[in-house]
Amino acid sequence: MLFHVARCVGQLAVALVGIVTVAFFLMRAIPGDPALYMLGDFATVEALATLRARLGLDLPVWQQYFVFLFRAVQGDLGTSVVTGQPALTEIWAAVPPSAALAVSGMLVAVVIGVPLGVVAAVRQGSAVDVAVMLVALGGISFPVFWVGLVAILTFSHALGLFPALGASSDAGFWTALHHMVLPAMVLGLSVSAYIARLTRSAMLEVLGVDHIRVARAMGVPERRIVWKLAFRNALIPVLAVIGVTFAWSLGNAILVEAVFSRPGLGSTILKAILARDYQLVQAGVLVLAAAVVLLNTALDLLYGAIDPRLRRS
Secondary structure, eight states: OHHHHHHHHHHHHHHHHHHHHHHHHHHHHSSOOHHHHHHOTTOOHHHHHHHHHHHTTTSOHHHHHHHHHHHHHTTOOOBOTTTOSBHHHHHHHHHHHHHHHHHHHHHHHHHHHHHHHHHHHHTTTSHHHHHHHHHHHHHHHSOHHHHHHHHIIIIIIISOOSOSSOOOTTOOHHHHHHHHHHHHHHHHHHHHHHHHHHHHHHHHHHHTSHHHHHHHHTTOOHHHIIIIIIHHHTHHHHHHHHHHHHHHHHHHHHHHHHHTTOOSHHHHHHHHHHTTOHHHHHHHHHHHHHHHHHHHHHHHHHHHHHOGGGGGO
């Protein structure tokens, strides 16, 4: 078990370094000069050179990279070139609304997707199975921003059930929750399609094994067979797809935030990219990557707890 934990932690560190490295060099491949953005088009050459030196932009890219890694290990992700505030502080301020949206969307996705997948597997070939797969196909096919716009037109403008825009930061709990329902449903529905399809596939595979046939021949109630025997064995691939789709839902949450005008990491990182704010973008990517990789590592450890055979693989 200790070896399994050490391997997961090592994979976590390698993944984080790789993601941050790609983000670092991609940002510097984007045309534009942060110093020119800050000082304006009428800045003098001397002023631009001074600001570049202060920001460390006069160094070769490879030197900038190692300076960034050295400071990141110490917890210093630099200072935003636009606001002058620590980049990590600004990113952490934008995390709560995005995390709340992503978690709410995943709860909706799991509550909808897992039962639908189980029912479709149990009723394989029936009208229920076909209907569930058609709904899942639609959820995969339609872009989340299009679903968001349709939801706004239907539930906000036509029916007036939910607000179309995000709540202000000083809104009360119930007001914020009311504003959260529609974005969470839009995000969750798009993710639930993937969960339903893989849950159905995993359940069909398990329902066809010998010990399930033996349990049915012995007269074990069907409900117990489905939820106690089959679903437990299908849990590992279901957890895997939940982890993968949560990472995907974080990206979709940025689109949902834009559609519903909600504050969060999406708007913060987008503004930083447009402003060539390298430090803020790198901090945002690092926080997002850490969240995704930590979740996948936690799921790997959970797999080992559920199935001891995976610890030795």
